[in-house]
Amino acid sequence: MSESPDRYSRYSRLKFDRPHPRVLRITLNSPLKMGAMDAQMHREVSEVWADVDADDSVNAVIVTGDGKSFSAGGDLNHERKVCDDYALRMQAMTESRNLVYGMLNCRKPIVGAARGWAVGAGLALLILADVSIASKTAMFSDGHLKIGVAAGDHAAIVWPLLCGMAKAKYYLMTAENFSGEEAERMNLISLALDDDKVEGRAIEVAARLAESAPAGLRWTKQALNHWIRQAAPIFDASLALEFIGFAGPEGKEGIDAFLQKRRPSFDPDSPV
Numbered sequence: 111m112s113e114s115p116d117r118y119s120r121y122s123r124l125k126f127d128r129p130h131p132r133v134l135r136i137t138l139n140s141p142l143k144m145g146a147m148d149a150q151m152h153r154e155v156s157e158v159w160a161d162v163d164a165d166d167s168v169n170a171v172i173v174t175g176d177g178k179s180f181s182a183g184g185d186l187n188h189e190r191k192v193c194d195d196y197a198l199r200m201q202a203m204t205e206s207r208n209l210v211y212g213m214l215n216c217r218k219p220i221v222g223a224a225r226g227w228a229v230g231a232g233l234a235l236l237i238l239a240d241v242s243i244a245s246k247t248a249m250f251s252d253g254h255l256k257i258g259v260a261a262g263d264h265a266a267i268v269w270p271l272l273c274g275m276a277k278a279k280y281y282l283m284t285a286e287n288f289s290g291e292e293a294e295r296m297n298l299i300s301l302a303l304d305d306d307k308v309e310g311r312a313i314e315v316a317a318r319l320a321e322s323a324p325a326g327l328r329w330t331k332q333a334l335n336h337w338i339r340q341a342a343p344i345f346d347a348s349l350a351l352e353f354i355g356f357a358g359p360e361g362k363e364g365i366d367a368f369l370q371k372r373r374p375s376f377d378p379d380s381p382v
Contacts, residue, residue: 117161123151124158125176129313132169132320134162137176138235144182144227145175152184155235156205159212169320171216172312173235174223180244183230183253190365193356203353206231210264210345213238214335217328219319223312224248224290225305234264237272240331241319242299243312248290250298254352255285258364258374262352267345268338273298 118126125137136158138145147155162171175181192198209231213220222239224232229251236242236250244250252269254261261282269278273296281288294302303311319327355361360376367374 117165118158121154121158123148123154129172130170130317130320132167133172133313133316134165134168134170135172135174135313135316136162137174138181138232139176140181142182142185145177145179145232146182146185147231148185149188152202152205152231155231156208156212159209159216162218163216168218169322169324170316171218171220172223172316173220173239174309174312175225175228175232177226179226180224180228180236180248181232182227183232186257186365186369189257189356190362190369193362193365196357199353199356203349206263207346207349209234210238210267214338217331219316219327219331221312221316221319222299223308225308229253230263237268237298238264241301241315243301243303243308243315244290244293244299245305245308246289246291246294246302247305248293248302249287250290250293251285251287252282253285255283256364257368258360258362258376259353259355260348260351262345262348262350264345266348267341269298271337271341 123139125139127135129135138151140146140148140151142148162168192202219241220239222236222242224236224244225248227249228236228244230253233250233252236244252261252265254263265278265282269282277296290299290302293299301311360380363376364374
């Protein structure tokens with residue numbers, strides 16, 4: 111059963127359908143390899159939650175990937191432009207903030223369903239979901255340190271609460287890849303399943319939530335998310351530091367090295 115109400119017609123990088131009458135499924139529909147987010151998709155995933163929240167026909171939401179990957183994060187060719195363009199940098203920072211707070215403040219419960227790669231903003235979409243389901247073989251990374259910027263984005267606001275400070279520091283500071291199975295083991299996600307079970311379980315969970323008492327469910331989400339909102343000052347600081355990094359020499363060198371497929375050369379005597 112598919113549906114695309116007028117409120118969703120303006121989105122070109124997101125597809126919408128109804129696997130259940132009260133469940134809206136949002137499918138990331140990127141034109142880039144591995145579901146990476148171009149500038150248009152990044153804007154859309156930061157704005158869609160307000161439309162979902164205002165849609166009285168929706169009681170629960172699924173966000174999932176199109177094909178073999180969820181989303182490999184931001185388009186580094188665009189992010190390199192962000193390094194040099196103040197207006198683009200402020201726009202990207204605002205969108206990143208709106209994505210996080212939009213998911214936290216959306217009254218409808220959100221179920222994330224990931225297969226393949228989920229990196230950066232893609233990983234944010236998954237673990238900021240109220241229920242996060244991934245393939246055991248899915249691959250995750252918070253890649254900020256790989257490109258020479260602070261782990262802002264969503265990481266500081268939610269990782270320590272989900273998986274504890276020791277794991278948060280290890281994976282955020284090393285930018286090491288890890289599997290869906292490891293993500294479940296360290297409580298970063300709700301469930302890790304065989305690859306062919308992910309979408310079905312996401313629909314099952316979302317349908318169960320959609321058929322639950324709407325007010326009770328939404329108030330439960332609102333109350334629980336105050337645990338995350340307590341870290342809002344930490345998040346705002348980390349986001350600002352991330353985008354300061356984009357404008358500095360390490361961010362530019364990190365992105366250039368990644369795009370040129372070489373090892374970055376960072377100054378060990380940085381004045382910071």
